[in-house]
Amino acid sequence: MKTRHKFTTYLLIVILPLIILSFIYWRHLDKSIQKERQEQAEWAGSVYRDYIDQVIGETKKKLELLSLSSSVLYMDDNRTEHLMKWIMDTDPRYAGVYWINMDGVSLSGTNKEFYHYYLIEQADINRAIITQRAVVAKGKALNNSGINHFSIFAPILDHEKRAHGFLLAQIRLDHMEKILNILIPDQTLKLKTSDNIRVLGMNETISRHSEWVDVPLSEVDWTLSVKKPDTLNTNNMNVFLMFVFFTFFFTHMIYTAVEELNVRREEKKQKVLIERQKIDFVGTLAASTAHEIKNPLTGIKGLIQLLVEKHPEEQDQFYYAVIMKEIDRINSIVSEFLILGKPMARDLSIYDVRSIIAELRPIIESEARYFNMEVTWHIVKEPIWVQCTKDQFKQIILNTAKNGFEAMKDGEKLSIRIYNEKDHAKIDIIDIGQGLNEKEIGKVFDPFYTSKKEGTGLGLFVCKRIIESFNGTIQLASKPLIGTTVTISLPLVTKHP
Numbered sequence: 001m002k003t004r005h006k007f008t009t010y011l012l013i014v015i016l017p018l019i020i021l022s023f024i025y026w027r028h029l030d031k032s033i034q035k036e037r038q039e040q041a042e043w044a045g046s047v048y049r050d051y052i053d054q055v056i057g058e059t060k061k062k063l064e065l066l067s068l069s070s071s072v073l074y075m076d077d078n079r080t081e082h083l084m085k086w087i088m089d090t091d092p093r094y095a096g097v098y099w100i101n102m103d104g105v106s107l108s109g110t111n112k113e114f115y116h117y118y119l120i121e122q123a124d125i126n127r128a129i130i131t132q133r134a135v136v137a138k139g140k141a142l143n144n145s146g147i148n149h150f151s152i153f154a155p156i157l158d159h160e161k162r163a164h165g166f167l168l169a170q171i172r173l174d175h176m177e178k179i180l181n182i183l184i185p186d187q188t189l190k191l192k193t194s195d196n197i198r199v200l201g202m203n204e205t206i207s208r209h210s211e212w213v214d215v216p217l218s219e220v221d222w223t224l225s226v227k228k229p230d231t232l233n234t235n236n237m238n239v240f241l242m243f244v245f246f247t248f249f250f251t252h253m254i255y256t257a258v259e260e261l262n263v264r265r266e267e268k269k270q271k272v273l274i275e276r277q278k279i280d281f282v283g284t285l286a287a288s289t290a291h292e293i294k295n296p297l298t299g300i301k302g303l304i305q306l307l308v309e310k311h312p313e314e315q316d317q318f319y320y321a322v323i324m325k326e327i328d329r330i331n332s333i334v335s336e337f338l339i340l341g342k343p344m345a346r347d348l349s350i351y352d353v354r355s356i357i358a359e360l361r362p363i364i365e366s367e368a369r370y371f372n373m374e375v376t377w378h379i380v381k382e383p384i385w386v387q388c389t390k391d392q393f394k395q396i397i398l399n400t401a402k403n404g405f406e407a408m409k410d411g412e413k414l415s416i417r418i419y420n421e422k423d424h425a426k427i428d429i430i431d432i433g434q435g436l437n438e439k440e441i442g443k444v445f446d447p448f449y450t451s452k453k454e455g456t457g458l459g460l461f462v463c464k465r466i467i468e469s470f471n472g473t474i475q476l477a478s479k480p481l482i483g484t485t486v487t488i489s490l491p492l493v494t495k496h497p
């Protein structure tokens with residue numbers, strides 16, 4: 001049973017929170033990893049896009065400028081060819097530069113092998129004529145030198161803005177790939193036209209669409225797709241493992257603390273149980289012994305009474321008086337023993353505390369006079385209804401007041417306060433006697449604990465037993481050389497006569 005309880009506690013405090021917290025943290029970590037992957041791919045995409053856009057943009061400008069100069073300056077074939085060669089030689093990005101007629105056929109260029117070849121399609125020609133700007137030809141092509149490329153061409157316009165030919169540059173895809181790889185190595189990417197024709201691909205693998213980030217180009221309606229990096233950062237894994245470890249550590253610490261508390265609570269329970277058993281045992285034993293003592297004691301007392309009458313001499317009377325006093329002392333001790341054995345609080349009634357105190361007041365005051373002390377009373381005006389047994393209640397007040405007198409010196413004052421606080425009646429018995437230290441306070445309610453020569457050590461023990469049978473409490477607060485306050489607390493009764 002105990003192991004089962006322990007296992008349940010362990011499950012609730014350590015295992016379940018560990019699983020739940022780890023799961024939540026993992027989700028959080030996974031989200032940030034996905035975000036990081038997305039951002040990395042977006043960043044790579046923007047770097048690649050900028051480069052490709054730059055190449056296309058620059059080429060367009062160059063071609064447009066060259067077309068313009070050839071028409072404005074009326075450059076002849078030779079000079080234009082010379083310029084095309086110069087562009088080709090100074091820029092490694094190009095596979096070739098050509099002059100093309102209105103049908104898309106090359107007239108001259110940097111590679112004679114491609115003279116009289118159809119280098120651009122009619123649809124592309126129409127686009128360039130309409131826009132009168134340089135355009136990117138659809139799709140990639142392979143020229144005779146085996147170099148993959150795509151083409152950009154610009155119309156050569158006359159004074160009436162009519163196209164009468166084109167200048168075309170072929171962009172080397174292998175060179176572009178090389179540069180992209182230098183910019184960010186080992187990145188997977190693909191470049192596709194709007195018709196989904198693949199222009200360029202690097203380190204391509206088959207993977208889900210969600211694994212790619214699309215970046216549109218600005219210079220042409222092509223799309224660059226960059227794959228998100230698929231390596232899980234080992235750092236993240238370490239962070240996760242650290243989190244699991246610390247969570248385990250903390251939950252385990254909480255578990256240990258809870259277990260410790262449980263053990264302490266169990267010990268306390270056990271202590272109370274043993275105490276109760278001890279009290280019951282002492283009570284039964286004391287009561288049965290007391291009963292046996294009381295009977296012969298009554299007999300002895302009767303006989304002494306006879307002897308008192310029979311021997312009137314002063315000396316004898318003195319002896320009898322001493323014997324009687326001792327018998328009375330035995331009687332009072334035995335009476336307290338009897339209380340211990342009685343089942344408590346059998347005949348409870350409802351009383352106004354003030355009425356019981358009124359009956360008790362003369363007795364306490366005569367006791368005070370006997371000790372050569374005073375009592376001051378502070379009693380509220382309203383009735384305070386409680387449920388108790390009158391005689392036993394009186395005994396509690398008497399016992400505690402007597403303790404107060406016994407603790408003080410001649411002429412000192414005992415205060416008794418009777419009031420109600422929230423739903424409880426309170427009686428404070430306050431003395432300014434020698435007081436008690438912490439260790440002594442811990443023992444005052446133990447049976448037979450006494451510091452007095454003639455004390456039984458049962459007074460407070462009996463008080464506690466009685467008051468608990470009324471569902472009340474008794475507490476003692478004390479400071480050495482300052483004094484002691486005993487506080488008795490009883491639940492108030494709302495329904496009263």
Ligand SMILES: Nc1ncnc2c1ncn2[C@@H]1O[C@H](COP(=O)(O)OP(=O)(O)OP(=O)(O)O)[C@@H](O)[C@H]1O
Nearest residue numbers: 403404407444450451452455456457458459460484
């Ligand atoms: N008001 C008090 N001031 C100082 N010590 C006290 C006070 N009340 C109780 N004590 C201490 O607690 C002990 C136990 O008190 P308790 O009333 O149970 O027994 P007792 O007074 O010694 O004996 P009995 O009540 O039989 O005369 C006392 O011996 C005393 O040391």
Ligand SMILES: [Mg+2]
Nearest residue numbers: 399403459460
């Ligand atoms: Mg006492």
